[in-house]
Amino acid sequence: MSRSTSRRLFLAACAAATVLSLPASAEQLVNVYTTREPALAAPLFEAFTKATGITVNSVFVKDGLAERVKAEGAASPADVLMTVDVGNLLDVVDAGVTQPVDSAVLSAAIPANLRDPAGNWFALSLRARLIYAAKDQPKLTSFQYEELADPKWKGKICIRSGQHPYNIGLTAAYLVHYGDAKTEAWLRGLKANLARKATGGDREGARDVLGGICDIAVGNSYYVGLMRSGQGGPDQKKWGDGIEVLLPTFVGGGTHVNVSGAAVAKNSPNKANAVKLLEFAVSPEMQAVYAKQNMEYPVLASATVDPIIAALGPLKVDPISLVDIAKARKKASELMDKVGFDN
């Protein structure tokens, strides 16, 4: 056999092997790119494989999810893109690397304000922006975001950087409710009420409330769960147990939430499996499992909430659209700079 003949035979054998192996893997696989810690979705993926026989390949993409999928182009193996914060979900949509999904299951499970009207992304869990309050003060029974600017809180509020996505999200929601001028006035009022520089994380807000530096702090719901469950260690357990937690609302509205969510990739080679995975993720059982991993709220209203989070009280989600909130983020960031929030 000549060298070129043997090479031809070798290549033919390779091609045959490729062809033979393709149908099985194409039907039994779903590739997930996620910016979330791999452990958060692991129980969901394991249950999915058990229920369907479809293997989940998850790839942890810490930064630059949209850029990576875009660079991979038509050859991208990504089927599902998972990330947190509506801003990041819109970034992948804006990068043109998602495709619309029309699913009656997803539409029924996810409220309309928590998914893309065009079907390009879907929320899978919620995190609410809450008030952590000191216990050694007259007990607060309710709280409204508007009150954060009330001079009665002068020198008494702790909050992280105004440019952090969590505060940009809350301020963007304020913009949707009230417009530019009232939001700027609110930010100036809140800034004037700060007990310390806007810095640190949400958990440090709980720490500083307990330490007497501030009477109230603004922080996300899941941190209460992470602190109180002891997942953050003994110090954080003390911070979590040492605060009262209130679910604030907008006047005439509800509690501001952000989301973790998912999209189906534009060039998904296993689209049917991708949709199947998302639909599986919004089943009542999986909603409870997925939300609990990071002490979040399920997006499916009827799903079981972790007892530590349920004990905070009923969540009434603000009805405004997350798409509108996401669109107002740029303005929110500009207003933060304008009022010198972090100075």
Ligand code: FE
């Ligand atoms: Fe966080």
